Amino acid sequence: MTRHVVATVDDIPPGQRLLVRVGGREIGIFNVGGEYFAVSNRCPHEGASLCKGRLVGLVESSEPGSYRFSRRGELLRCPWHGWEFDLRTGKSWCEPDRTKVRSYDLKVESGGALVEGELQAQTFPVLIEKQYVVIEV
Numbered sequence: 001m002t003r004h005v006v007a008t009v010d011d012i013p014p015g016q017r018l019l020v021r022v023g024g025r026e027i028g029i030f031n032v033g034g035e036y037f038a039v040s041n042r043c044p045h046e047g048a049s050l051c052k053g054r055l056v057g058l059v060e061s062s063e064p065g066s067y068r069f070s071r072r073g074e075l076l077r078c079p080w081h082g083w084e085f086d087l088r089t090g091k092s093w094c095e096p097d098r099t100k101v102r103s104y105d106l107k108v109e110s111g112g113a114l115v116e117g118e119l120q121a122q123t124f125p126v127l128i129e130k131q132y133v134v135i136e137v
Contacts, residue, residue, distance in 0.1 A: 001136040008130045009108060019051055023137050030087055032073045037087040038135055040102035048080035105136045
């Protein structure tokens with residue numbers, strides 16, 4: 001896997017998303033309450049631009065008339081047909097064993113961690129002021 005720096009954390013405030021292109025793929029990056037998730041921008045059902053869909057939560061019920069709302073903003077609803085995908089796993093909420101959107105590992109790393117690797121260039125002291133969002137594809 002190749003690491004790609006795609007944004008700073010300031011580029012994706014909580015509750016927001018950013019669509020990036022990495023290795024010819026469109027990937028949506030979501031900040032849900034300070035946690036970052038990355039999924040393919042293609043709905044596996046009919047190819048809609050999935051990352052343009054609404055972020056919703058989960059409504060659970062243990063009995064009629066009683067419900068509980070949880071996981072606010074962790075489910076992504078396809079804008080074409082309403083299929084919902086879990087941002088944590090990529091699995092469809094309706095058919096989790098059969099249908100899944102591609103999800104990607106994502107890390108937030110300090111600028112200092114980005115200079116370590118197999119290939120090293122001559123380095124100079126650098127002042128680090130921001131954190132960067134890094135994706136592995």
